[in-house]
Amino acid sequence: MDQHPPPRPALALQVTGLGKTYPNGTRAVSDVDLEVLGGEIRAIVGQNGAGKSTLMKLMYGLEQPSAGQIRVHGEAVRLSGPQDAIALGVGMVHQNLMLVPSFTIAENVVLGVEPGPAARVDRSAAVERTAALAKEAGLAVDPQARVSDVSVGMRQRAEILKALHRGARILILDEPTAVLTPQETTDLFEAVRGLRDQGMTVLFISHKLKEVREISDRVTVMRAGSVVGTVRTEDASPAQLASMMVGREMSLDVPRPPAHPGATVLKVRNLASGADAGQPLHGVSLDIAAGEIVGLAGIEGNGQTELVELLAGLRRPAAGSVTVDGTDVTHLDAAAHRAAGIAHVPEDRLSNGAALDQSIADNLIVDRFSRPPLARRGALHIRRIRELAEDLIRRYAIRAPHPAVPAGALSGGNLQKVVVARELSSEPRLLLAAQLTRGVDIGAMHFMYERLVEARDAGAAILLVSADLGELLALSDRLLVIKDGRLVGRFDDPAGLTEEETGLYMLGVEQHSQQRITAGAR
Incomplete structure (x- = not known):
């Protein structure tokens, strides 16, 4: 048959x-x-x-x-x-x-x-x-x-x-x-x-x-x-x-040698957000040292946004303190936070990360246009601005024909590269990286991972906030978990941690004692 x-x-x-x-x-x-x-x-x-x-x-x-x-x-x-x-x-x-x-x-x-x-x-x-x-x-x-x-x-x-x-x-x-x-x-x-x-x-x-x-x-x-x-x-x-x-052979491994943390850069104690917060923070305490990446995991809407904005000076806390390299920045504005060595890659690059109607060059220098070598006695040095922009476009593989192109004409991944190039090239003491690779393709994603590890190894203290647990587990030297505005988990060695185990803390099924969590604030 x-x-x-x-x-x-x-x-x-x-x-x-x-x-x-x-x-x-x-x-x-x-x-x-x-x-x-x-x-x-x-x-x-x-x-x-x-x-x-x-x-x-x-x-x-x-x-x-x-x-x-x-x-x-x-x-x-x-x-x-x-x-x-x-x-x-x-x-x-x-x-x-x-x-x-x-x-x-x-x-x-x-x-x-x-x-x-x-x-x-x-x-x-x-x-x-x-x-x-x-x-x-x-x-x-x-x-x-x-x-x-x-x-x-x-x-x-x-x-x-x-x-x-x-x-x-x-x-x-x-x-x-x-x-x-x-x-x-x-x-x-x-x-x-x-x-x-x-x-x-x-x-x-x-x-x-x-x-x-x-x-x-x-x-x-x-x-x-x-x-x-x-x-x-x-x-x-x-x-x-x-x-x-x-279109070419590539490895998916993230090259990340062991961290060598130095002195404490960021010290947060009993931080609480104001009444304007979508998800109030409740007594958050944490430390981040020079030369380490601390990951923050949590379901969106559990206080990550509020914490990062407080640390960047975009919000005012209701209680608690924030110091960077010993300088109290708790009640300073965003400009003073930048002057203290804080860089910020925001989770919403369209609204908070870039001026879409301005050129790539303008977006790359917006945090430094008023000081040498880009300006002298109030006058912009156009040639040096163009040279800096061209250098960053080349180093960060930004796909654009020239620095005068409006930032809004770029793809999402290339716009994110502009933001990351600006923030990392400022050589920050503390980098707040929120949703660093959201909407970014795999080639740009691994490029950004490499730049993040380079910044860590150059001595930056990094807080990495991501909805991608695989990303957090691959890049974090230490990992914190936030739920309902409180830190509920602390892992000093995430190497053996699985996404499923972390997810239980994100959902509130599991949590560490506050004593263990605050012990991470050195």
């Missing part, structure tokens, strides 16, 4: 010759061919500027192609907007979640397609519908909880339920694990696999190759706006995927 292979699943999504060229001549996507099977989890990876985001926007109707064709379940379609995509069963969960904070989970899930008469919302029906969807999809939520009161993980689950409520059969997930704990990531992956097993097609966009290999069936790699290859996930190592992304 003839043995026939099982039938190949039908294509859920197909693009042919897809291209997008903007009016200014920028070619973001070029001649892309892509076939995604029904019931498949397909990862899309690539460096910043590789075309991933533009491709997803084209498939969700946020952008219209300049060339090529899109087919959904075999039918050629023209997507003039997201509503067209939603009507065809395509849903998208954005990295910046699109929920109304003052609404409940259920109200957000049904928003725009509410059950009940048009004149009013049937809230009971909304709760029932959300609960039923959550049970079917394996996405645990509290339908009646207000979005502003729940974790980031639950907000993300609500976004997925929102797409399912609108009939999504193809789901685009854009950097879905960027701010999740390991436990929340595990729960998300379990739910995504369950959706796949029910026939859902998932496009998974991520920078985290470990997670890409864990969740996807196949991986499509993009570079310079084009697809350079698609491989079965089980056949590709992280190093091979990274090499495909950057």
Whole structure:
């Protein structure tokens, strides 16, 4: 009897010759061919500027192609907007979640397609519908909880339920694990696999190759706006995927010789934030020495932002003290903090890290433009400013044609390099690095890791705040964990620590005694 292979699943999504060229001549996507099977989890990876985001926007109707064709379940379609995509069963969960904070989970899930008469919302029906969807999809939520009161993980689950409520059969997930704990990531992956097993097609966009290999069936790699290859996930190592992304062989190891801490640079005692803080701090005490990287782990919204802004002079504390090299900076402004040797890479580079309408050169010198050698007697030395900018652009591999280009014209990764170049080139005594590599591709990420370790070995004291536990464990000489504005964990040797163990402290399941934690403040 003839043995026939099982039938190949039908294509859920197909693009042919897809291209997008903007009016200014920028070619973001070029001649892309892509076939995604029904019931498949397909990862899309690539460096910043590789075309991933533009491709997803084209498939969700946020952008219209300049060339090529899109087919959904075999039918050629023209997507003039997201509503067209939603009507065809395509849903998208954005990295910046699109929920109304003052609404409940259920109200957000049904928003725009509410059950009940048009004149009013049937809230009971909304709760029932959300609960039923959550049970079917394996996405645990509290339908009646207000979005502003729940974790980031639950907000993300609500976004997925929102797409399912609108009939999504193809789901685009854009950097879905960027701010999740390991436990929340595990729960998300379990739910995504369950959706796949029910026939859902998932496009998974991520920078985290470990997670890409864990969740996807196949991986499509993009570079310079084009697809350079698609491989079965089980056949590709992280190093091979990274090499495909950057176009050359590269190692994923972070070269980090042992630290040799010196004298204490930062001394924080019983620090408490004021009433304007989103998450109040409660009696935080810590020390950081010259020549060490201290990592700070925690779920976003647990006080990391407030702590960094207090240390940078952007907030005023309600109590406690901060000294840098013996100088009390507790109640000084941001300029005085800089004068004390504090540099700050903010978590929001767009709002707080750069002046987008100013040139790259202006952004690189904004902290030193008024003093020699860049200025003398109030007059700017234009040639030296240009030479400094060109030198930093070269040393930090910033992709830009010249220093006069507006910072807002750069990709996210290159803009982050401008911020990091400015802060590290000031040779700080204390570096506050918040979300250093968020949204940065793997090539730029490892470049920044190397610069961070170089700064440590040159004697800087570094506080590294990151939502990426793998990054913290790879770079930290010591690790602290924050929960609800309090330090709840201290690890003086994170070498044997796992992401799962750290996640238990981030969730508050485990915690160290305050005596052990404050013993870390030498």
